[in-house]
Amino acid sequence: MEQSYRTILKYAQAEFVERKSRFIGSIQPCRTEEEALSFLNEKRKEYWDATHNVYAYVLREGGIKRCSDDGEPQGTAGRPVLDVLEKEGIVDVCVVATRYFGGIMLGAGGLVRAYSHTSKIAVDAAQIMNMCVCGHYRMVFDYGLYGKLGYLFPNYPLRILSTDFGEQVSIDLVIRTEAEQEFLKAVTELTNGQISPQRTGESFEDIP
Structure with a gap:
């Protein structure tokens, strides 16, 4: 591909x-x-x-x-x-x-x-778009972790698609595939393994 x-x-x-x-x-x-x-x-x-x-x-x-x-x-x-x-x-x-x-x-x-x-x-x-393969992820976590993740997201080539504030926070995002593993590792370390992002698919997206 x-x-x-x-x-x-x-x-x-x-x-x-x-x-x-x-x-x-x-x-x-x-x-x-x-x-x-x-x-x-x-x-x-x-x-x-x-x-x-x-x-x-x-x-x-x-x-x-x-x-x-x-x-x-x-x-x-x-x-x-x-x-x-x-x-x-x-x-x-x-x-x-x-x-x-x-x-x-x-x-x-x-x-x-x-x-x-x-x-x-x-x-x-x-407007030219540079399309690249990106992984789709869903993250569900407690409110107490939301602030920590807010500092993490700007460091990676990703886009937040949606954020739902229910009993827990649910975030859907896309991230360039070459940054996936590093991002997942950072999430695990930052939250002491409390969040397990679920990969839901992939698509071409215009993410710098």
Whole structure:
């Protein structure tokens, strides 16, 4: 199982003008081809009057990569958009690069630069997430130990998901797998073995 990957948090958009042609870069998280194509169709409807709606997407599952020039000269549009995604190392993402032709031909080199820039500014506008494998844990303990643990948590790459104050305190958290053993040892030592965190699963999370 891979231990980490890069993706984006949410939809973003950016645009610029190159020699009177308007370029709009729209970027969206997607995990399947169906989601990527749905996003593409959404943008085609939104920009139905555009000259071109070039696209590229990269999916983690199956290592799928697709791109289209959408009528631009072969290799001058879709591939440059895809190249940016590969260079940035992000997956589970789709970029639609929309162009409104401004009447001035850009030439093959100009198109490559323009579409590369469209993809790059869209990526830059998005919030990049560095996803890593994390273990899920549940901890149940007496109130008297809550203060001690409060000093421990900030020292580890973890996130508190929920805290329930009932007859006892119950905390659900996720922690990067490489820090699990050290964290569990610290909990045991700090509480003299009074807490036995239960591992409930694992998932990819964005935890620094």
